[in-house]
Amino acid sequence: MRFHWLLLSVFSSFLLALPAQAGKLVFWRFDSGQNRLVFTTDDRVQPTAQLIPNPTRVVIDLPGIVLGQPSVTENFSGTIKSVRIGQFDAQTTRLVIEIAQGYTVDPQQVKIRGISPTQWTVDLPQPQRVNSSPDTLPPLPPVPSPSTTRPNATTTTTTTSNTSDTSGDFQVTRNGLFVRLERNGDERKISSKRSRDRQKIEFELPGATLSENLLGQTFPVNNYGVSQIQFEQVSGSTARITLSVSSSSPDWQALYSRFGGLVLLPQGGLSSFNNGNAPNSPAPISINIPRNQQQQAIIQSIDLNSSNTQLNISSDRPIRGSGNWNFNQGVYEIRIDNALLSDSFRGPRLGTRSAIYQLRVRQEDADTVLIMVQPALGYQLGQLLQSSDQLLALELRSLRTPYEPNPVTRPPVVSIPPSNPPSNPPISLDPTPPPRPNPPKGRTLVILDPGHGGKDPGAIGIGGLQEKDIILPISQMVSQILEQQGIQVMMTRSSDYFVSLEGRTNMANRAGASLFVSIHANSMGAGRPDVSGLEVYYFGDRRLSDTIYRSIVRSVNVKERGVRRARFYVLRNSKMPSTLIEVGFVTGQEDAAKLRNSNYQRQMADAIARGVIEYIRQNRL
CATH class of the missing domain: 2.60.40 (Immunoglobulin-like)
Structure with a gap:
């Protein structure tokens, strides 16, 4: 039996992601009406594909992606027999589309397309009946990587x-x-x-x-x-x-x-090899290393210095690196040629006050190490410096903004009960939360409102996923990011207890808040798992909603469902610019898988916080 592989990337076999950095398959769906398979991962992936006869199967492997659950089989009637998803090996997820017995597909009509580095579609032509299944099949046609994977780069497909x-x-x-x-x-x-x-x-x-x-x-x-x-x-x-x-x-x-x-x-x-016989290989990159040292360097460690101002990359031999922004991914990429990661490689520990929000390192191919850096809010990246032959250093600079807290002079947080409390308080608590701090004068105050809580779980989605359990950690992360920027934050609830709608808006209005940001998760009912996506609502001025919406869709892999006007209670009754964000559908098959993921929650929180900060700066609050 002959198998026919399509190398969607010349490096696909060498994408050696660190075990701790393996991505996950977060969503897949096969539309039998259109013969289309759609899948999404939480990290970029370069699939490989093959066509196998007897019976005819289209097999797609996702290197560096783990399934994180038992194998799944979905059976269909008609010319598509089934779709199977399983873990091929420790670092590869496999998707198999099996054609019904007695049918085959024209491999030249199989279309594999990368919508983005994390979203792919596989479109099959209508299977055709054959008298007998052939022993061999022609290979699938080459498919380029999505252009967003590496801007301005030429994609090369190698077949041998x-x-x-x-x-x-x-x-x-x-x-x-x-x-x-x-x-x-x-x-x-x-x-x-x-x-x-x-x-x-x-x-x-x-x-x-x-x-x-x-x-x-x-x-x-x-x-x-x-x-x-x-x-x-x-x-x-x-x-x-x-x-x-x-x-x-x-x-x-x-x-x-x-x-x-x-x-x-x-x-x-x-x-x-300077005779040009490497298949589709570019001209060798010249590096200034003495001849007796032209062996692959071993990257041993990446560390943050004690002052949080420099990221150091150390090697056992001379190294050279090049750095460029990947604006589609929102990361700064450092490529080190003629280098390998050490088996005992170690990276830095990133705390809540680190200058770096996220750092990913992988062996991109057989002799190139790729380091992807995303700065934390309040920091920007400086120059990539050659500190010594064996040490590269990336500068990290703190942004001195009007919203950056001064740890020495920051006023203490005090708890002051509201004056003349009503006999029947509008806030129903279950259990009793801690008293609310009074905001310091002259400081921007944002009210963060994690919807529902306590006896009110909000929407209940796939696998019993509850809205209140998703939006609280997102809100808490937004609060942490804003406070790191010196923006005062009050949360209508800080743990799992109930607060009435009236209580939420009263809290914001009494405090004289600058902004009101309510965070929710959506629902379309159990019968509509096909509906997923982001929605943001406003009642009066929509500028805050527009700014946050743009921030989310720029950096989070989520379907766009737009900014809409609605008469929600918290929007109508808050006396400051307000917005209500539906971060996704707990009933949506695509969204539910993402919303369970803590990394995705962090991405969503980061995007919301960036939108809030952008609005504050634009309006000089």
Whole structure:
């Protein structure tokens, strides 16, 4: 049986995300009426696809993505038999669309499209009946990566006819050779030796098992000075790979990837080959490193200095890095060529007052380390400096704004009960919350209103997901971000208790708040899991709602349902600019999965806070 792989990215096999940084599949849906599969991840992904016969299946693998739940199978009637979602290996989720027996699809009509780095669609043509299922199928057509993955970059698709019969278990890529295999946990080191005539390089892999497609096979390579590669299983627990090379070829090294495969690279990197025989490879990047040190550097650690003003990247050898903003992702990307992450790599611990909000590090391909930095609110990134041959430093600068708190002179928070309380207080508490602080004079005050609470759970969605449990942590994170900017915040509830609608607006009006921001989650009922998305409401002036809405859709992967006018009680009865944000639908299959995720909640909170700050600055409150 022959499998046919489509390499959607030349580096797809080498996206070696750190285990702690693995993304998740947060949503998928197959529309049988349109033969369309839609899926969403919480981190960008570069899928690979293959078409398999007997029966015909379209298989999509998501490297670096985990399912986080048991396998799922959804059966259909008609020409599409089923869709299955499962964990292929520890770092790869697999989606399988199985065509009904006796039908097939034209692979040239299968359309795989990246709407964004985290949203993909797979459109199938109408399956056609065949007399018998073919033993082989032509490969799926190449599909480019979404343009938002790397702006202004040229996407290169590599296909290698020499390896079309290997099921993707052996691939020649622009950064070396890749072999898919299994390991049984044996951590003994890979050994290598070169023949006396220097024309054979042999690797012994203890604890490794080759796939059936590779056993006893020899394949032509004809790239990088390698004429062919041979695979043997010399024992039940040891595999052997032999490269046939020219006598002048440099030595090669073998490195295990985190996706259960093996990467084969020439020592000194592919810059050793200047004859242009690397498939689709760009001109080598010149780096100013002495000749005797032109080996891959090992990135050992990334640390914040004690003054929170510099991010330090240290290596065991000289390194050079380049930095650019990826505005589609909202992160600053630092690329370090000719480098690998250390097996004992460690990153910084990011506290609530760190200058960096989020840091992600991964081995983007066989010799490039990618570091993605997102500054915290109140900080901006400076220059990328070469502190020494083995140390890169990224400057971190604090923004001195009118809203930045002064830790020395900030007035104390005092608790003052309201004057002349009514005999029947409008706030019904369950249980009794702590007393509310009176805001300092002359300081912007934002009322954050997490809807519902206590005996009122709000909307109840998929899997019993309750609105009150989603919006409270989001509101608390918004409060924390605003307070870090020196903006005074009062919350209508700070834990799980009930507050009436009248009590919420009375609190804001008595305090003389500058803004009122109510946070909710939406519902369309159990019968409409197809409805998901963001909605923001206003009653009078809509500028606050517009600003927050723009901030969210710029940085959060959420469907846009617009800004609308509504006569909600809290909007009609608050005496300051007010808005009500529906962060998503707890009854929506797509939104519910996201809203359970603490990282997604943090993204939503960050976007709301940025919108509030932007409005305050625009209106000089």
